[in-house]
Every structure is written in C-alpha cells, then in structure tokens.
Amino acid sequence: MSAVLVPATRQALAALPVEAAPRLLGAVLTTTVAGETVAVRLTEVEAYHGKGMGDVPDAASHARMGRTARNATMWGEPGHLYVYLSHGIHSCVNVVCGPEGEAGGGVLLRAGEIVAGRDAAHRRRPAARTDRELARGPGRLGDAIGLRHPLHDGIDAVTGEPWHGAIALLELRHEPLAGVASGPRVGVAGLAGTDAFPWRFWIPGDPTVSPFRWGRGAREAAAE
Numbered sequence: 547m548s549a550v551l552v553p554a555t556r557q558a559l560a561a562l563p564v565e566a567a568p569r570l571l572g573a574v575l576t577t578t579v580a581g582e583t584v585a586v587r588l589t590e591v592e593a594y595h596g597k598g599m600g601d602v603p604d605a606a607s608h609a610r611m612g613r614t615a616r617n618a619t620m621w622g623e624p625g626h627l628y629v630y631l632s633h634g635i636h637s638c639v640n641v642v643c644g645p646e647g648e649a650g651g652g653v654l655l656r657a658g659e660i661v662a663g664r665d666a667a668h669r670r671r672p673a674a675r676t677d678r679e680l681a682r683g684p685g686r687l688g689d690a691i692g693l694r695h696p697l698h699d700g701i702d703a704v705t706g707e708p709w710h711g712a713i714a715l716l717e718l719r720h721e722p723l724a725g726v727a728s729g730p731r732v733g734v735a736g737l738a739g740t741d742a743f744p745w746r747f748w749i750p751g752d753p754t755v756s757p758f759r760w761g762r763g764a765r766e767a768a769a770e
Contacts, residue, residue: 550719550720550721551573551574551717551718551719551720552717552718552719552720553704553715553716553717553718554573554625554703554704554716554717554718555625555704556623556624556625556646556704558718559624559625559641559642559643559704560624560643560644560645560646561643561644562593562595562599562600562643562644562651563593563594563595563599563643563644563651563652563653563745564593564595564600564745566593566641566643566644566653567591567592567593567643567653567745567747568591568722568723568726568728568747569718569719569722570588570591570641570653570655570718571588571589571590571591571719571722571723571726571747571748571749572587572588572589572719572722572723572749573587573588573716573717573718573719574586574587574588574661574716574717575588575639575655575658575691575703575714575715575716575717576662576714576715576716576717577691577692577693577712577713577714577715578712578713579691579692579693579698579711579712579713580692580711582663582666582692583662583663583666584660584662584663584664584666584667584690584691584692585660585661585662585663586655586658586659586660586661586681586687586690586691587658587659587661588655588657588658589657589658589659589748589749589752589754589755590656590657590658590746590747590748590749590752590754590755590756591653591654591655591656591746591747591748592653592654592656592731592732592745592746592747593643593651593652593653593654593745593747594606594607594608594609594640594651594652594653594654594745595607595609595644595651596609596610596612596617596620596621596644596650596651597609597610597611597612597650598648599644599648599650599651602742602743604738604743605736605737605738606731606734606735606738606739606743607650607651607652608620608628608630608652609621609650609651609652612650613650616630617630617650619642619699619700620640620642620650620651620652621646621650622642622646622700623642623646623702623704624641624642624643624644624645624646624704625641625642625702625703625704625705625716626642626700626701626702626703626704627639627640627641627642627693627698627699627700627701627702627703627714628640628641628642628652628699628700629688629693629694629695629696629698629699629700629701630695630699631695631696632684632685633685635685636684636685636686636688636689637685637688637689637693637694637695637698638654638655638684638685638687638688638695639654639655639684639687639688639691639693640652640653640654640655641653641655641703641716654684655684655687655688656683656684656687656732656746656748656755656756657681657682657683657684657686657687657748657754657755657756658681658687658754659677659678659681659752659754660677660680660681660690664677664680666692667680667681667690667691668680670689670690670692671686671689671690674686674690678753678754681754682754682755682756683756692712693712693714697710697711697712698710698712698714701713701714702714703715703716704716723749725750726747726748726749726750727747727748727749727750728744728745728746728747728748729741729744729746729758730743730744730745730746730758730764730768731743731745731746731761732746732756732758732759732761733759733760733761734761734764735761735762735763735764736761736762736763736764736767737764737767738761738764739760739761739763739764739767740764740767740768741768746758
C-alpha cells in the first residue's frame with residue numbers, strides 16, 4: 547500500500563475542490579481514535595465550493611453563504627477535516643481544499659474500502675453485514691473511522707497532530723487514478739444535484755461505491 551502512496555501536502559490540496567476531488571480517489575485516510583487504528587481507501591468523493599469559489603455558485607455547499615461558526619473549518623488550511631453532523635446522527639468527513647481563507651471549499655468522503663482495522667470498524671458499525679458495507683456512504687464512513695462531530699472537526703490530516711484524542715493522516719496516490727467516473731452528486735436538491743454539477747467522482751466497478759439517488763427536485767431540474 548505504501549509503495550504507491552505519498553503523504554498529502556497543503557499544496558496538493560490547494561486546488562479548487564472540483565479539481566482536487568479526483569486526486570483523492572485511491573488515497574488512504576488513516577485514523578487512530580481511542581487507541582484503535584482504521585484505514586480507509588477512498589472510492590467515492592464529492593466536491594463542494596464555497597461562496598465566491600470558481601465560476602458557478604454552488605447552492606449545495608455549507609459555505610455558500612460565507613463563513614459561519616458551523617463551517618469555519620472549511621475556511622482554514624487545506625488538509626484539515628471538516629466534520630459535520632448529518633440528520634442529527636451521522637458524522638460526515640470532508641477534506642478542506644482550496645486556497646486558505648479565500649472561499650471555504652471541501653471534498654466529502656462518500657465511500658471507501660476499509661484496508662486496515664476491520665475489527666475496530668465492525669465494532670463501530672455493528673449493522674454492517676459485510677466488509678464492503680463498512681464505509682459505503684458518508685455517514686457509515688465517518689462511523690467506521692471513528693471521527694465524530696463536533697469533537698474532531700478541524701483535525702489536521704496533513705501533519706497528523708493529535709486532536710482531542712484522535713490522529714488523522716491522509717496519503718495520496720503518487721500517480722492519480724486513470725479512468726475515474728463522474729456524475730451528479732447524491733441526494734442534492736435542485737439544479738445543484740444534476741449534470742450541471744458533475745462533481746461526484748468514483749472508481750468504476752468498486753463494490754464500496756454508494757448507489758445514486760436523486761435529491762428533491764433534481765430529477766425535474768435535469769429534465770428542463
């Protein structure tokens with residue numbers, strides 16, 4: 547695994563999220579939480595742009611209206627992890643990307659394959675019937691690797707500095723994967739969930755990739 551991976555750097559993640567997202571496919575995020583280490587190979591990601599980032603406003607981004615207490619991590623250095631709560635239950639993990647302080651962008655880690663620490667991941671995800679289900683979806687991935695909102699929001703995956711009892715380290719492939727797939731983001735409402743924003747990227751044929759579903763009004767917007 548380590549032969550094709552290199553430690554992530556701020557520079558490597560300083561591009562716009564839509565440009566950085568494919569670079570994260572095949573990357574490995576390793577966390578140590580409460581003494582248990584789990585590593586996930588990323589197979590599916592989604593890009594989100596903050597206010598003023600890129601050419602087209604992203605209505606689906608948590609940073610679309612500017613900096614707030616909730617999304618503050620997205621406005622910091624690239625390589626920190628923005629961990630937010632979804633539906634009041636699931637902790638979802640994003641890699642902050644883009645120039646520091648300029649816009650507030652991130653890449654949501656939608657799915658991956660647990661490549662180390664499967665026993666710990668299964669304890670955290672007792673509902674998973676098979677290994678492929680451990681991190682198949684952003685909430686499941688967050689549970690499997692043990693990062694929780696709000697405790698671990700802001701953890702630095704470049705330096706690996708301990709943060710509230712946890713460590714996170716991101717390694718990128720030395721050579722980006724070829725032949726990645728792209729399409730609309732999952733469950734995103736309206737136009738932002740259509741082919742106008744083909745900002746979901748995944749490894750074709752990988753069994754851990756989550757199924758696509760339309761967001762509210764997205765199918766109708768796509769048909770217009």
